[in-house]
Amino acid sequence: MHIQIVLFDGFDLLDAIAPYEVFTAAAMYSNEEVTVKLVSAEGKRLVTSGVNHLQIQASEKLDLSRKGIILIPGASGSVHDNGSYSVPVKLQQATETELSHLLKEAMMKPDILLATVCGGSCILAMDGLLEGRHAVTHHMGMDLLSATGAIPVNARVVDDGNLITGGGVTSGLDVALYLVERELGPQIAHAIEQLFEHERRGTIWKAEGNVPKESKHENTVEATRQPSTIQSNEIWDFQGKWDTIISTPIGKLSVLIDLSTNDGQIVGTAKQGEEIVSLDNPFLEGNQLKWSMKVTKPMRLTLKFSVSIDGNQMIGEVKAGMLPSSKLIGHRLT
Missing domain, CATH: 2.40.128.120 (Quinohemoprotein amine dehydrogenase alpha subunit, domain 2)
Known part of the structure; x- marks a missing residue:
């Protein structure tokens, strides 16, 4: 099993490093060869994270000829303003690099499993790659998934076939452990949990099984709002x-x-x-x-x-x- 964790300027450290440690531990416990690399869309370079501008070495370029798992972390930065250091801007900037073209190609390859942590799914969504797909991200970004045509699911990890997405920052551990369980088996995943003294949390949602009946209580105000009728005495002129x-x-x-x-x-x-x-x-x-x-x-x-x-x-x-x-x-x- 080969895993490539993609670094981009402004990435969140924990989103990337927590899965890196899980996959590295999997290599110790598995008889199957497991390799994990920190890569970038541009190739070998120092990549500046969004956490105090700490730089991490990407060892090589993202290689789409290698079958296996590609994991996209989210970004770290301000969530309270619209400046250049804000998370949404950093995610948008990532879509304006070569990474955008590589991810579009990766989505088309049947031997590549794409995974995201936190805002990583927003990068895919901003590129129009999640339209009609089930996904999760940090709770502050769930409405962005809806805005891009994705189907947001309130779960810790969402399994939509060849797309695995995780929630907020710490979900990186749970995403990686789920991927280990899915690809190498539950016993190896359990051994890593014991090693890290981490008990997985939250719901793992899969796009399978019977679909629950829609509850009438789930209808939103916006969905049920009726079109406005202009009364003859209204003088507010917008036409x-x-x-x-x-x-x-x-x-x-x-x-x-x-x-x-x-x-x-x-x-x-x-x-x-x-x-x-x-x-x-x-x-x-x-x-x-x-x-x-x-x-x-x-x-x-x-x-x-x-x-x-x-x-x-x-x-x-x-x-x-x-x-x-x-x-x-x-x-x-x-």
Whole structure:
């Protein structure tokens, strides 16, 4: 069994090193050859972690010709601001490197098992690689999985066939132990637990067995919200074409928003470049207009908008899961 743990600038140390130790211990207990490498998308280099900028040596380039396991850690940084040291920005930056192309190729290879710890699944999600797949990440990033079309599962470890994902930072131990059990057997995994004096915790969810009946109590307010009907005495004027700019952590996006009514219902479209998408369920809440919509650029996301109007000016914010809120400003064209 060959394991490659991928390091990228800003990676979380525990996400990577805890599995590294588990797999190294597996090599001691197994009659099967087990090798584990710390690699990077660029090749042999010192990789700066997100924990006090500690540098760890990646010994070689991620090799997709080697069958086995590829494990992607999450990032470490601030979760309370939108700056360059924040976790969402570091995860996004990882998708803008050669790692993005390598992971897309790895997902297509039948002899490669892809695993993630914490925000590692968000890297895959931001690249549109988890659409329709069951996955978990840190609890603060679960709504980002939804925004990218993944199916979030509240479990410690989620087994979706050739994709294994883990929850928050310490789940790296449980992900690695589960992989050892799956690939080498429960006795070896148990021996490692005893060695580390660690008892695995949380639920391991698998995409198999009978599907439970949907509970009516699980319906969210947003899912059951009815489209807003505009009353004749409402004077809040949002209709028209709006030229807007969304200031995201990865640059400014120009979006043309067209708002109108049809039989008393709010309707609209948004155009970014040549792509035109419909606004999903626009509704009024106080003096704000809110809606969601799916986009494919700069990544596949479901964005949630909240805007207000002052004359011919529009101002608001755009949110996608754990990604930092982006400011929106615009003016009416017609």
